[in-house]
Amino acid sequence: MVVIGLTGGIASGKSTAARHLAGHGAHMIDADKLGHRVYEAGRPAFDQVVAAFGDDVVGDDGEIDRRALGGKVFGSPDRLKQLTDIAWPGILAMATAEIDRARADGASVVVLEAAVLLEANWQSEVDEVWVVSVDPEVAIARAISRDGVDESSVRARIDAQLSNAERVALADVVIDNGGGEAELLARLDSEWQRLARTTLEAAS
Numbered sequence: 001m002v003v004i005g006l007t008g009g010i011a012s013g014k015s016t017a018a019r020h021l022a023g024h025g026a027h028m029i030d031a032d033k034l035g036h037r038v039y040e041a042g043r044p045a046f047d048q049v050v051a052a053f054g055d056d057v058v059g060d061d062g063e064i065d066r067r068a069l070g071g072k073v074f075g076s077p078d079r080l081k082q083l084t085d086i087a088w089p090g091i092l093a094m095a096t097a098e099i100d101r102a103r104a105d106g107a108s109v110v111v112l113e114a115a116v117l118l119e120a121n122w123q124s125e126v127d128e129v130w131v132v133s134v135d136p137e138v139a140i141a142r143a144i145s146r147d148g149v150d151e152s153s154v155r156a157r158i159d160a161q162l163s164n165a166e167r168v169a170l171a172d173v174v175i176d177n178g179g180g181e182a183e184l185l186a187r188l189d190s191e192w193q194r195l196a197r198t199t200l201e202a203a204s
Contacts, residue, residue: 001103002195003110005125007117008132009161010154011143013177013184017132018113020188027107029098031091031114038090039064045090052082088120096125109195118162118170130191131171133164134178 006021008014022028038045041062049057049064053072059065073079095112102110112126123129134142136158143154168174173191177184 001107001110002128002198003099003112003126005117005123005129006111006113006132007115007129007167008175008177009115009134009136009139009164009167010157011139011146012132012134013175013181014113014115014132016181016184017130017175017177017188018111020185021109021111021192024109024192026109026111027102027105029095029102029110029112031095031112031116034091034094035087038087038094039066039069043090045086048086049083052086053079084116084120088116088122092120092122092125095122099125118167123170128172129170130173130175131167132175132177132184133168134176136164138178 004021004026006014006018008017018028018030037043039049040046041064046064049069053069057064057069057072059068069083073083091114095114099110099112112122114120114122117123117126117129139158140151140154143149144151175184175187175191
């Protein structure tokens with residue numbers, strides 16, 4: 001089984017790439033979705049968050065109030081790091097468990113889609129790191145068109161992320177998404193075919 005770590009910046013086309021790979025039959029794990037479950041009551045991260053940020057981050061429903069929690073870390077790099085130091089290991093544990101289940105079920109390719117893959121240093125957990133890369137100006141234009149957000153907020157988000165050069169330096173495969181969607185999908189198909197050949201060679 002091959003585990004791919006798929007990552008990229010805002011409006012890079014990472015989600016489009018993930019959907020395409022899923023269409024090829026890859027078992028998909030969405031770290032963002034796991035991130036919405038990591039603080040659930042009963043999970044280790046829930047108690048850690050309450051201990052670190054106070055009982056007032058728990059809502060009336062007994063779950064973490066993400067708005068209240070966000071207010072505690074907004075604008076504070078130290079508090080944000082405190083939160084990611086809790087969340088990222090919890091998300092990785094959930095992802096690893098799902099990878100193990102996929103392996104037991106006979107999956108041949110697993111894709112862990114994670115925007116923070118490199119920031120969280122999860123690359124050692126995957127066999128290949130695939131980075132979807134796009135010029136920042138293209139990403140800004142796409143994000144404005146797609147989400148209706150203002151340019152300054154998109155730039156701020158991009159500036160807070162790893163740069164393209166930093167991601168590419170850590171990548172095994174770089175998927176350039178500077179062209180149209182057809183070019184992106186063709187590039188993905190090429191890499192998928194490479195994986196298929198590698199799998200057949202390993203089995204023979």
